[in-house]
Amino acid sequence: MEFSNELLSRLKSSKNVGSVCGAGISQESGVPTFRGEEGLWKKYKPEELANFDAFIRNPELVWEWYNYRKKLISEVEPNPGHYALSEMENLFDNFLIITQNVDNLHRKAGSKNLVEIHGNIMSSKCIKCNRRYNDLPFHENVISVPKCECGGIIRPEVVWFGELIPEDLLRRCYEFLKECQFLFVIGTSGYVHPAASFPLIAKENGAYLVEINSEETNISYMMDEILLGTSGKILPEIVGKIKN
Numbered sequence: 001m002e003f004s005n006e007l008l009s010r011l012k013s014s015k016n017v018g019s020v021c022g023a024g025i026s027q028e029s030g031v032p033t034f035r036g037e038e039g040l041w042k043k044y045k046p047e048e049l050a051n052f053d054a055f056i057r058n059p060e061l062v063w064e065w066y067n068y069r070k071k072l073i074s075e076v077e078p079n080p081g082h083y084a085l086s087e088m089e090n091l092f093d094n095f096l097i098i099t100q101n102v103d104n105l106h107r108k109a110g111s112k113n114l115v116e117i118h119g120n121i122m123s124s125k126c127i128k129c130n131r132r133y134n135d136l137p138f139h140e141n142v143i144s145v146p147k148c149e150c151g152g153i154i155r156p157e158v159v160w161f162g163e164l165i166p167e168d169l170l171r172r173c174y175e176f177l178k179e180c181q182f183l184f185v186i187g188t189s190g191y192v193h194p195a196a197s198f199p200l201i202a203k204e205n206g207a208y209l210v211e212i213n214s215e216e217t218n219i220s221y222m223m224d225e226i227l228l229g230t231s232g233k234i235l236p237e238i239v240g241k242i243k244n
């Protein structure tokens with residue numbers, strides 16, 4: 001893929017570079033996205049599986065779904081797009097990944113400068129005492145709901161619809177976006193806030209916005225450039241151009 005001189009010169013001269021990532025960056029690893037033809041929300045109802053009331057109504061169903069997703073995620077690997085972002089940490093003074101994904105793949109690819117605003121599916125917590133459990137075993141079709149020593153039931157430590165993103169994570173994002181000079185917006189349909197508003201905040205602070213997506217999205221209108229294609233192909237090519 002050819003990249004504009006504008007994109008390359010701005011990227012090479014930027015110190016504060018970031019990326020806002022969505023499910024699309026994990027698609028080439030075999031992790032289903034949420035919207036789109038094969039999306040999870042085509043088969044499952046978020047109102048039954050991804051909100052607190054649904055969990056209290058039927059914790060077994062929610063845990064069955066999350067264990068299915070945990071098993072799937074435990075069997076997939078990061079793709080070249082994740083590794084390219086991990087490499088970018090060493091190419092810029094201040095590089096940050098803000099991801100909506102809970103699939104642990106940025107961490108597996110070695111990224112350290114990472115804000116998982118929707119949490120991480122491999123982490124769980126007690127709804128009564130908030131104790132965290134990082135290594136809950138997961139078995140497909142598990143029926144029993146994990147219980148904390150305090151007697152409370154344990155939930156996946158992910159942000160569900162209607163829930164707030166932890167204040168400290170949000171603060172870290174907003175502080176970064178204030179200084180951001182170049183922002184990739186990768187593999188997100190731009191439907192879910194606050195992530196969908198992050199590019200505009202960065203743009204208002206002078207950042208150059210480049211969207212990488214296999215199709216135009218809800219937020220394409222605000223981008224300076226749109227690179228249509230798969231992130232697993234485009235990101236490594238960008239890294240190659242920066243290193244040369």
Ligand code: APR
Nearest residue numbers: 022023024027033034035100187188189192213214230231
């Ligand atoms: N490369 C780049 N983009 C891709 C690829 C790919 N290989 N495959 C799919 N895409 C794009 C799709 O075109 C779409 O725009 O990724 C995007 C995925 O959009 P969604 O499925 O809506 O996922 P996302 O934007 O991450 O959803 C945000 O919604 O359900 C909640 O909490 C969930 O974090 C999720 C949030």
